[in-house]
Structure formats: structure tokens, C-alpha cells
Amino acid sequence: MQLNDESKRAAIQDTVRMLSEKYPEKSFLTVEEIAQLIECSPKTVYNWTKRPDPSRRPPRITLGKSLRFPKHAFLDWLFTNEMV
Secondary structure, three states: OOOOHHHHHHHHHHHHHHHHHHOOOOOEEOHHHHHHHHOOOHHHHHHHHOOOOHHHOOOOEEEOOEEEEEHHHHHHHHHHHHOO
16 A cells, blocks of 8 residues: 555654553553554564564664664554555
């Protein structure tokens, strides 16, 4: 699906607003929350983090064996990389 810049911006704002309502106190999201948000399996989210090209991987931090995704940076990445 090809989105223009204005559509991407609107989609990001809507998703950030929805996430802020659903997770008001969270700055970081888990793999499971990301999967639920975009209606995919957690395995898909994990696969994104293992892409050969680092510029195509989502922004994240590792806490031990757990991954966390900065809410706003992840959404920006998602709409920039996956919806072009």
C-alpha cells in the first residue's frame, strides 16, 4: 500500500493517539503489544529485528533476553519502512 506523506503522518498520529489511550503510562512496548497492535504474530516482530540490513530493523532496546520498542520511534519506523 502506497501512502503519501500526509497520509503517513495522519496514520502515525492516529496510531500514537490510540496507543497513548491504551498504554498511557508506557514509553516502551513489548513484542506482544506490537504484534497485537498491528495484528501479526510475535514471530513476525522478532523476524524484523533479525533482518540482515540494520537500517530495515525496528528501533529497540534489549533488556536481558527481552526486547522493548520505543513507542513513537517504532511507529515512525513502521510507517516509513513497512508501508511504502
